[in-house]
Amino acid sequence: MASKKQTTQETSIKCNDIFKPLPGQDKPIRTVLTKGIAGIGKTVSVQKVILDWAEGKANQDVHFMFPLPFRDLNLKKDQYSLMQLLSHYFSELKEIDSIEDGETKTVFIFDGLDECRLPLDFKNNEKCCDVTKPTSVDVLLTNLIEGNLLPSALLWITSRPAAANQIPPVCVDQMTEVRGFNDPQKEEYFRKKITDQNLANEIIKHMKTSRSLHIMCHMPVFCWISATVLEMMLKEAEKDEVPKTLTQMYSHFMLIQIIVKNRKYNKATETNPKELSQSDKVMILKLAKLAFQQLQKGNLIFYEEDLRECGLDVTEASEYSALCTEIFKEESGLYQEKVYSFVHLSIQEFLAAVHALESCLGKEENVFPPTSDDDDDEEEDEESIRKAVTSGDDEYEENDDEDETDDEESIKLINLHRRAVDKALKSKNGHLDLFLRFLLGLSLESNQNLLRGLLTQTGSTTQSNEETVERTVRYLSDNIERESSPERIINLF
Structure with a gap:
């Protein structure tokens, strides 16, 4: 992870140290905004920090860590006080009246700003300084970020770059970026993922032959997709069809996942990936419609109303997510609400x-x-x-119907x-x-x-x-x- 100073100078920083001032920084860091493209490892970084804290390996001066993903907060339509909202997600807190005694060190982690469907209206939202006063979740968030609520609390927000500007710069003390794999780390990933080292070497060699594939491998999730596809194809000696482009890689990945699903659940003997069953075709096209409609809206996660909007039955989607977990997934949020998304x-x-x-x-x-x-x-x-398409057709008069x-x-x-x-x-x-x-x-x-x-x-x-x-x-x-x-x-x- 890289930390960006105001002077545009960059410094490498460990995730567990994001709230520690860098050399030459005097001002304490309250709010950190971490950017990174989809699939680069932001959520994994968050999970690692929480795990290290819970296991006593880091940040032991912190009393409470509250992970509150935006995908869960989107669902909260009622009014809550901050203490009520926290008790809703973390029932152990019901025995605690307040966390603002000045001695309790608290970290709020808001993962996935790009998934936020709340307005985050910093300009017009009312000011709120009372952790026991009920208000909308949007007002709670903007006041937490601005420091009106729990000014002593630390905040860590993660986001894709395109959505990061929703947070006013004046509210951010430190900006960091998850960069993903460098070239040696790309090779290290394949060698750890693939147990057969000869096969791993063959995959690495193949990835280096395609500039676009090799560049995409800075994303851990793309390394996983490529390893999944190439391990199966090279093992099965389908070397003539080994994907050389991005589109070919994703086409094979989708077909391989359907084969795996059918072998596991339908006990299908058909191994030709190009022969999809009618039920698979119908379901994939429904998911494709959902993918397009939600991409147009900029949504990466979907709720039941989004599925219904494009003709997807919720039960049907749940069944397919269970069968084909590497394409489409259903998750339970912090309070068991159903959330849907594509794997990446x-x-x-x-x-x-x-x-x-x-x-x-x-x-x-x-x-x-x-x-x-x-x-x-x-x-x-x-x-x-x-005009451009039909120019030159006179040379082929005998094939007029086909040409048209x-x-x-x-x-x-x-x-x-x-x-x-x-x-x-x-x-x-x-x-x-x-x-x-x-x-x-x-x-x-x-x-x-x-x-x-x-x-x-x-x-x-x-x-x-x-x-x-x-x-x-x-x-x-x-x-x-x-x-x-x-x-x-x-x-x-």
Whole structure:
């Protein structure tokens, strides 16, 4: 973990030491905000700090540690005092009247600011200084963070970078960042995860042959996905199909998890991953719709009302989460409320791309309907796309019917791509960047063949599919020149 000083100088810091002032820092640290991309290890860091404290290994001057994930706090609609809220989650506290005697050292840990659905209205929320006064959870949080409530308490907030600006800078004493694996740590992970060291070496060698895969391995969760896929594929001598791209890796991961589920619960003898059962296909497409709708809203966790909104039966979702735990999971919150999520944001982004493409190919629907402002531009764009796609058709007069079908499919696909590009570039926090990469990858015929049990086949030639994707990449390249952030450019290519 890196700590960022005001001078932009960076210092490596251990998670257990985040509240200790760095050399040259005189001001005591009350609130720490830790940033990190999805899957980089923020929640694991939180769990490690709590475990070390509970086992007597660190921070033994702390009397209470209260982990309060935002995904749980979202569900609290009633009014509570701070003591009532804590007693609700931690029943042992019912015997304690107050924790503000000036001698009790307390740490509040708010994990997952990016999952927060509360307004956090620092500007307009009423001031609250009384730990026994009932009010909304939103008011309790803003007053805790501002130091009006329990000013002696320490606060640790974790967040994805895009959501971190919800906390006023004046309320943050120290900013830290979880960086993930460096190159030696990537190799160390695979050697520890894979017991067969020859196989581990083969996996490491393969990952290094693909720049995008190797870069993604700074995320522990991606190392886990890659290890899961490559261990099975290299063991089963399917070396011709070993994934070389991000889209191929996630396609294989999803198919492998379904095979594992079917072998375990259905005692299926079918081992061809491309032959999905109808029930699996229906369920995956429902989850894909959920993934897309919630990604559009910026939601990483879902509640029962979110599932119902897109036609998912809660019982059905619970059963599938139990069967296919590495894709979709159901958790019980601190007070046993049901919370749903995909195992990782990138799996949600992949499935969202599956939904967008299948809606275009199978239902002939564009998931990005044009706004009224875009109508004129849309007509001009479609005309220019049509001209570009149909140019040169005279050479193939004998195949007019086939060419017309290919052309219409290409036009629909390019329209989907361009609207997705426009949406991704308009997003300030880049929440559609990886989705866009998956969408373009899935549009290639080779990847559609891999998922032929799930996706409607285009019927287009490999050449026309590749040309469609190339046109979109050129369109993206032309538009991204105005994008100033190097991180966004890396994400999109």
